[in-house]
Amino acid sequence: MAEAKIRNMEQFAAISGISRPTISKYFNDPDSVRRSTRERIEAAIEKHDYHPNIYAMNQNRKLTKNVGIVVPFLADPFFTEIARSIEQRCIDAGYRPTLFSSHGDPKLETEILDTLVSMKPAGVLLAPLGRASDKSAIEKFCKQVPTLIFDSSVDELGIAFVGSDNYQFTELITDYLCRTGEPPCFFEMKTPANPNAHRRRASYLNAMEKFGYAPQVVSVPGEGWDFEAIGMEGGRAALAEGRFNTNTVLCSNDRLAIGMLAACYAEGLSVGRTKDHAIRVAGQDGHPFSSYTCPPLTTVAHDYKAVSQHAVETLFQAIEGSVSGWKSTRFEGNLIMRDSA
Amino acid sequence: MAEAKIRNMEQFAAISGISRPTISKYFNDPDSVRRSTRERIEAAIEKHDYHPNIYAMNQNRKLTKNVGIVVPFLADPFFTEIARSIEQRCIDAGYRPTLFSSHGDPKLETEILDTLVSMKPAGVLLAPLGRASDKSAIEKFCKQVPTLIFDSSVDELGIAFVGSDNYQFTELITDYLCRTGEPPCFFEMKTPANPNAHRRRASYLNAMEKFGYAPQVVSVPGEGWDFEAIGMEGGRAALAEGRFNTNTVLCSNDRLAIGMLAACYAEGLSVGRTKDHAIRVAGQDGHPFSSYTCPPLTTVAHDYKAVSQHAVETLFQAIEGSVSGWKSTRFEGNLIMRDSA
DNA sequence: ATCAAAACTTACCGCGCGTAAAGTTTTTAT
DNA sequence: ATAAAAACTTTACGCGCGGTAAGTTTTGAT
Structure with missing residues (x-):
């Protein structure tokens, strides 16, 4: 802690006695470097508390691990629930999800799509506002980024639709x-x-x-x-x-x-x-x-589990190459009998 | 739409007949360029649908307009509500809020703080997990980024605490x-x-x-x-x-x-x-x-309005220079008498 | 000990943009 | 018309990192 804070990967490479490309390789996949090297790097990380800047990382990557999740209204517990489920599945699959809420505002929805383009996401899971959405903006976006539409369908946009029946x-x-x-x-x-x-x-x-x-x-x-x-x-x-x-x-x-x-x-x-x-x-x-x-x-x-799982799986399959035609999948719901009816 | 998509500011500068630094200046503050220039730029934006990459923008900026908002559990409507309120106030103040949820997980909370460092935010509004939080991680973070703690106080960290009494x-x-x-x-x-x-x-x-x-x-x-x-x-x-x-x-x-x-x-x-x-x-x-x-x-x-407003105002005052000592502000709640008691 | 494969290093360019300095053009004031 | 101020252009460098090609060292199997 006495030494000055490490500011970038080059400094970290110098201080840890390992070349920068190797450090870069390590952060990309820790198992891609020799065990002894990995241990030296990890010791240096521990010592200097260095983390690469993820936004700079994604700047020049061909394929990032970013995933965008957009819901129309986060204050609706239905969407918080489904978003949380999807978020967790993305993390488990080794991706970095970022959650956005359109707050019911079409303009904000379009802005979010612009932001997402800057983020160079590997893919996006989008629950559109619906009736109010700027369809042409969504269409443009879908041409740039692999997008899976969920919850409510908008034409036949994106790589697929996943929702409930x-x-x-x-x-x-x-x-x-x-x-x-x-x-x-x-x-x-x-x-x-x-x-x-x-x-x-x-x-x-x-x-x-x-x-x-x-x-x-x-x-x-x-x-x-x-x-x-x-x-x-x-x-x-x-x-x-x-x-x-x-x-x-x-x-x-x-x-x-x-x-x-x-x-x-x-x-x-x-x-x-x-x-x-x-x-x-x-x-x-x-x-x-x-x-x-x-x-x-x-x-x-809703079959929350089936919807979120299938949505995430479909997106990742599309990201990893297997491009089939647009498909719509709707899961059946389960009747939950309680006292009210 | 016939022309190829503009990929960066340099291409946009070339095609719009204006130098890149001026374009950059425009996006930083549209009023900082001559009216005629602004109109030419805006016409070109309209024509080519160009938006600068916000993540690249912030890469080399001294002061960004990013603001991070972290809540412990987004599935709790209390936090969705307060987050939404704070988010809106940040937008109104011309900042770009990004919302994160720790999902009740201290490790995720620490990860989010690391992510936020990469984002170079002008400031952060953090509602810590509380008992489970990694206090040393929060302390480290507060030293790097102007942080306002809200909802639940952790020692005397950050620039101030704002919450309810x-x-x-x-x-x-x-x-x-x-x-x-x-x-x-x-x-x-x-x-x-x-x-x-x-x-x-x-x-x-x-x-x-x-x-x-x-x-x-x-x-x-x-x-x-x-x-x-x-x-x-x-x-x-x-x-x-x-x-x-x-x-x-x-x-x-x-x-x-x-x-x-x-x-x-x-x-x-x-x-x-x-x-x-x-x-x-x-x-x-x-x-x-x-x-x-x-x-x-x-x-x-809770006085949602007072809490969110005072939190945002305090943060922005600190960002814009006026550094006073650590302060704790707690707003009183209002009794809402309904039928249950 | 020998040698090919694996892992590493050096060197360099790229991403998209901020920013500063120096020179040029345009605008505004007189 | 003239000069000063304002706005712009050109040039050059920086941010923090990814990625590749070439050369060097280390590894592990024979």
């Missing part, structure tokens, strides 16, 4: 709700940001027809990503006005359902699947907190 | 609970990751003594950051075993309280502040979802 989600839970009680009304935002919401509505309508029930969609106003608030306010209004034809409400997503539960509580309606309750409420997503609502929320859970 | 939080809500019903038991994790938890317990004990009541602390086992699960399981056990002496439970934080609410529901206990309920539950933090629990959670909310 939202159509199956809604059909599954609609079927369950119809079999176990009154057929559900569908509760959603009027202008959802995410294209998956449209799939879910369409699936609901189709399923209800198939099962021989009259569908009823209750769309509530509200912009942005504050779903719980929108669900609560819209839910209270809809309940007060008696806009639900049955005692069962299927929400377009869990966050809306959490708002709906709060609305029911506020309106003095007891939620639950047994006879002594006034209303049943179900969600969709398998939100991390859905098991801690009161009552615990019945929902269809 | 956790002592006041607990005193405030304990007082409220004592005045409005039975005095509260204190519900907490046995081995909390965050030092604020200890402050809250100490404050509870002190307040109870002051008000002339016998304190009772119920500590439940559990490691990690899955607070809702820990609160629910520990809460169920404690309720089943009748370990709460009064009908009022003050939880160490809102996430634990959310778990406690779920435990009460599971045990068939009605939660609320009126006579017809069996138990009162309160939290602390002002968690983003605390208003959507059933019943809505009574809590002490």
